[in-house]
Amino acid sequence: MNKHNIELVCPAGSLPALRAAVDNGADAIYIGFRDGTNARNFPGLNFDLKAAKKGIDYAHKAGAKVFLALNTYPQPARWHEWTRAIDQGAELGIDVFIIADAGLMQYATERYPDIRRHLSVQGSATNYEAINFYHQHFDIQRVVVPRVLSLSQVRSVIEKSPVEIEVFGFGSLCVMVEGRCALSSFVTGESPNTCGACSPAKSVRWEEVGDERRTRLNGVLIDKYSPEENSSYPTLCKGRYKVNNNISYVMEEPTSLNVLESLPELIQMGASAIKVEGRQRSPAYVAQVTKILRSAIDDCLANPDEFVTAGKWTMQLDKIAEGQTHTLGALERDWQ
Amino acid sequence: MKLSLGPLLYLWPRDQVIEYYTRIADTSVDIIYLGETICSKRRMMKTADWIALARELSASGKQVVLSTLALLEAESELSTLRKIVSNNEFMVEANDMAAVQLLTGSSFVAGPHINCYNNNTMSLLNKTGATRWVMPVELSRDVLVELQSARPDGMETEIFAFGRLPLSFSARCFTARANDKLKDDCQFICGDFPQGLTIYTQEEKPFLTLNGIQMQSASTCNLIGAVNECKDLGVDILRLSPQPHRMETIIETYRQVINNELTPDEGEKIIAEFLSVEPCNGYWHNQPGMEWTETIE
Numbered sequence: 001m002n003k004h005n006i007e008l009v010c011p012a013g014s015l016p017a018l019r020a021a022v023d024n025g026a027d028a029i030y031i032g033f034r035d036g037t038n039a040r041n042f043p044g045l046n047f048d049l050k051a052a053k054k055g056i057d058y059a060h061k062a063g064a065k066v067f068l069a070l071n072t073y074p075q076p077a078r079w080h081e082w083t084r085a086i087d088q089g090a091e092l093g094i095d096v097f098i099i100a101d102a103g104l105m106q107y108a109t110e111r112y113p114d115i116r117r118h119l120s121v122q123g124s125a126t127n128y129e130a131i132n133f134y135h136q137h138f139d140i141q142r143v144v145v146p147r148v149l150s151l152s153q154v155r156s157v158i159e160k161s162p163v164e165i166e167v168f169g170f171g172s173l174c175v176m177v178e179g180r181c182a183l184s185s186f187v188t189g190e191s192p193n194t195c196g197a198c199s200p201a202k203s204v205r206w207e208e209v210g211d212e213r214r215t216r217l218n219g220v221l222i223d224k225y226s227p228e229e230n231s232s233y234p235t236l237c238k239g240r241y242k243v244n245n246n247i248s249y250v251m252e253e254p255t256s257l258n259v260l261e262s263l264p265e266l267i268q269m270g271a272s273a274i275k276v277e278g279r280q281r282s283p284a285y286v287a288q289v290t291k292i293l294r295s296a297i298d299d300c301l302a303n304p305d306e307f308v309t310a311g312k313w314t315m316q317l318d319k320i321a322e323g324q325t326h327t328l329g330a331l332e333r334d335w336q
Numbered sequence: 337m338k339l340s341l342g343p344l345l346y347l348w349p350r351d352q353v354i355e356y357y358t359r360i361a362d363t364s365v366d367i368i369y370l371g372e373t374i375c376s377k378r379r380m381m382k383t384a385d386w387i388a389l390a391r392e393l394s395a396s397g398k399q400v401v402l403s404t405l406a407l408l409e410a411e412s413e414l415s416t417l418r419k420i421v422s423n424n425e426f427m428v429e430a431n432d433m434a435a436v437q438l439l440t441g442s443s444f445v446a447g448p449h450i451n452c453y454n455n456n457t458m459s460l461l462n463k464t465g466a467t468r469w470v471m472p473v474e475l476s477r478d479v480l481v482e483l484q485s486a487r488p489d490g491m492e493t494e495i496f497a498f499g500r501l502p503l504s505f506s507a508r509c510f511t512a513r514a515n516d517k518l519k520d521d522c523q524f525i526c527g528d529f530p531q532g533l534t535i536y537t538q539e540e541k542p543f544l545t546l547n548g549i550q551m552q553s554a555s556t557c558n559l560i561g562a563v564n565e566c567k568d569l570g571v572d573i574l575r576l577s578p579q580p581h582r583m584e585t586i587i588e589t590y591r592q593v594i595n596n597e598l599t600p601d602e603g604e605k606i607i608a609e610f611l612s613v614e615p616c617n618g619y620w621h622n623q624p625g626m627e628w629t630e631t632i633e
Contacts, residue, residue, distance in 0.1 A: 073453035075475075076482035102433075103456025124451070127408045129417075129434035136437075137460075148507035153409050176551070177407055180449060181504040182474040183544075186553060186625035189618075191474055193451065218624060221537040241543060242536040243514045250514060250535050250546070251506075330507040336519045 006266075007273035008297055009067070009166065010290045013045040013280055018055040020287035022062045025294030029059055030067040030098060032196075032279065036078075037085045038069040039122055040279040041196030052092050065095040069279075071120035072196045073101045083107050090115060098144070099123070100179055100193075102137070109138045118142040118166070122192065124179035126153075128160040135162050142166055144275060146178045151262055151331045155269040164272035170289060170317060171277025173257040173329050175237045183236055188218045199235045206231075215239075256321035257329045260293075260314055263300050264307045285320055292316050337567055337594050339587060340367035340494065342577040343403035343429075345502070345547055347527040350380045356578070357389055361396040363587045367573060368393050371403040371420065373431055373447075375509070375548045376413045377522065383419055390426050399427075406431040406449040407505045407549065430466075440464045448472060448496055448575075449505075453479075455486040468492040470575065473501050473557070476622035477565065484569050492572040497559040498586060499577025500532065500545050500552040501616070501625060510546040530580050542613055553626065555616040560603040561631025562620055563593045582610055601631045 010026035012018035021029045032038030034046040047055060056066045068089040074082040082104050089097060090112045097115060099105045100122035108117055121144040125131050134140045142164035145157060158165045176183070178192070185191035188203040199217055207214040214224045215234035222239035225231045232238065232254040241250045257277070259266065266274070274297065276289055292313050300307045318326055330336055341360060344353065360368065370393070371386045372378050381389075390400040402420050405413055414434060421428055421438045429445040430436045436450065446452055446461045448470040458469060471480060473496050484493065496502075509519040511526040511533055526532075532545035534554050542554035559566070559574070566574060574594075576586060586607060593603040608615065618627030 073451055075479050076454050076486070077479075079454055079456070101451065101453065101457060102460050103454050103458075106456060106460060123433075125433060127414060127432075127434050129414055129437045130408070130432055133433045133437035133440075148407070149409055150507075156411065175508060176504040176506045179451060180406070182472075182501070182625065183503050183551060185474045185619070186501065186503055189622075189624040193453070193472075194474060220541075220543065220626075221539050224538055240538065242538060242540070243533060243546065246514075247538060248514075251510060251551070252508075333520060334518060336507045336509065 006271060006297060006301070007166075008290070008293055009273050009275045010286060011171075011276055011279040011281065012055065012286065013040060013042070014283065015047070015051045015055050016283040017279075017281070017286045018066075019058055020283040021290045022059050022064050024287050024290035026064055026290050028065040028067055028095070028273070029055070030069050030279070031055060032069045033085055033088070035081065035085075036072055036196050037074075037082050039071045039120075039192050039196045040069075041072070042280050043201070045280060049088060049092065056093055060093075067096040067098050067118065068094040069098040069120065070104065071098055071100040071122040073193045074104060075194070086111065102134075105134065105138045105140070113139075116141045118144060120144055120179075121146050121168070122179040124177055126177065128157055131157070131161045131163060142272060144168075147174050147257060148177050148330045150333055150336070151265060154266070154271070154331070158270050165270075166273035166275050167259065167266060167271050168257055169259045169263075169274035169276060170293060171257060173252065173255060173327065175252040187220055187236055199233075204234055253325070256317075256326045258314060258317055258321065258326035259328060259331060260296055260317070261328060262331055263296060264304050267300060267304060288320055289317065337563075337571060338366040338573045339364070339590055339594070340369060340573050340575045341365045341583075341587070342496070342499065342575045343369040343371055343373045344578045345374055345550065345552070346530055346532060347375075347378045347380065347524060347548070348530055348580070349527070350385070353381055354389065356580075356583075357393060359584060361393055361398065363584050364591045365398065365576070365587050367399045367401060369401045369403045369429055373403050373406050374550050375526070376405060376410065376416065378524070378526075380527075383416060387423060387425075394426070401427045401429050401445055403429040403447065404431050404435050407507075408432050408434050409507070436461065436464060436466075443467045445494075446470065448502065455483060458483065458491065459488055462488040462491050466491065468494055468573070470494040470496065473503070474619055474625060477562070477569075477620050478622050480569055480571075487570075493570065494573035494575055495559065495566060495571050496557065497574040497576060498590070499557060499579060500554070501557045501619075502550060502552055503544070503625075504551045506549050506551075509549050510551065511548050514546055553616060555614040555626060555628075556611055557617060557619075557625075558604065558607055558611075558615040559617055559620055560590055560593055560607060561600045561617065563590070563600050563603070567594075585610070604631050
């Protein structure tokens with residue numbers, strides 16, 4: 001088995017994070033510009049043109065690729081900001097555009113046919129007919145599939161699709177189909193699709209009431225914690241609410257996705273890339289996760305039948321994971 | 337301006353569905369969307385049943401459109417989609433790009449779950465065959481103004497005007513989870529909740545509604561106050577989402593406002609009197625979707 005036949009794609013929200021990913025063995029690093037053109041539009045995060053140029057040079061010298069995420073949905077008044085970002089990416093020598101919006105995909109295809117195009121997870125393609133649409137219209141080379149498919153469904157999509165399939169391997173877990181979730185804009189006015197933000201920090205309020213800690217999103221109570229509980233960032237699908245008179249994590253617990261357990265199968269079925277979530281994370285986090293996943297993938301490629309040490313890496317990953325726990329997510333039927 | 341009744345988003349017993357649409361046939365609604373858009377496991381109404389119902393409603397003078405699933409994962413779901421797409425009688429509403437792919441070349445509706453946020457995407461959809469699009473619920477009046485200004489010829493615009501807002505989909509069945517069941521052994525528990533299952537914040541405020549794999553708002557979107565603005569903007573159709581109670585009154589109140597027999601604020605007051613939950617119209621006003629701005633004439 002070719003050692004590099006599954007690509008490790010790592011996040012970078014800053015130049016130090018990009019260097020950390022490259023140094024620890026990422027095959028590709030995905031970045032975004034400092035604006036609403038990408039789905040991690042957080043204050044102080046992401047790349048201006050100068051940093052992007054330096055990052056691309058650094059990665060290319062080490063033989064790694066840089067992907068540019070332009071995966072929000074442009075609205076008419078600001079359409080030109082997205083097309084300008086495509087133009088700038090091309091000028092910088094980016095290796096791949098990661099795009100969600102069909103109109104923007106068309107622009108990239110017409111202007112820069114020679115730059116690879118990947119359909120973003122925000123493009124919500126969960127089956128091969130949807131993938132066929134993007135392949136036929138825009139000759140896309142890869143799709144990042146939403147975190148809603150079971151392992152057998154991932155296998156089926158890989159078998160029946162004319163393009164490469166990238167799956168999420170580690171990081172925060174979107175419970176909803178990406179690109180089709182307006183929960184955040186319902187509460188705050190900003191969503192991943194419109195603004196590249198989910199449960200944005202500017203709408204968050206932490207309150208101390210007696211010895212209880214409460215988290216609010218634009219006034220809506222997302223959770224409350226007793227002194228002995230660890231509090232989490234109030235991502236609204238991971239709050240505790242009341243249903244049938246029980247208070248529980250109605251949508252999902254604060255937990256991380258970790259697919260290491262299924263890595264041999266993903267490689268065997270022909271997944272082209274494993275993606276790490278977390279452009280908002282620190283360079284130290286990116287370094288750790290990249291290093292662990294690089295070792296795990298290399299080991300799995302070398303000895304796919306004896307890949308029994310996933311537990312070792314999972315323990316290390318759990319230490320830095322959201323909620324210090326992990327799930328296989330939708331890959332496992334019972335999660336659904 | 338026409339009125340449509342969107343697809344039924346909940347699981348109701350077959351007899352109740354038939355009885356409901358029999359009553360709807362007598363209302364002034366112009367267009368009826370039929371079919372399962374949420375969960376392929378719901379089979380109380382099979383595709384053939386929906387098509388039979390479509391024929392009856394069509395015979396009573398309604399334009400019928402067959403709606404399709406929003407989240408397609410399994411081969412069996414694609415084969416149901418192909419069956420609906422290849423019906424030769426009724427227009428089809430696409431709610432996934434798989435449907436757009438299969439409908440390419442025929443006249444179809446790009447439903448609310450097709451991400452059409454700009455004119456370039458709208459043109460592309462139009463070139464593939466879309467002759468009507470339903471604006472994504474999170475877009476505002478201000479965005480609509482721009483989208484309408486460059487709308488391709490022959491493209492009708494439909495707005496989600498009334499009902500609990502469809503906000504997201506997941507692989508996970510939230511109704512099964514809330515009732516300690518696995519999705520693969522759900523026993524059609526969502527059938528116990530004819531308007532979905534409300535979730536409350538820990539301060540007892542109704543927040544969202546669980547409807548199988550879909551999350552909806554707990555509040556009811558109501559754009560009756562914006563009917564005149566919609567007319568001015570050249571909106572062709574207002575969509576009302578089915579709810580079990582008072583649907584005929586909702587339809588006729590909207591109709592009266594469209595016909596200038598009631599003012600928008602009068603219509604809004606009539607509906608407010610029997611809504612059991614808070615209204616919302618924030619998205620329309622470029623605010624968080626859960627907000628409400630009262631119409632004052």
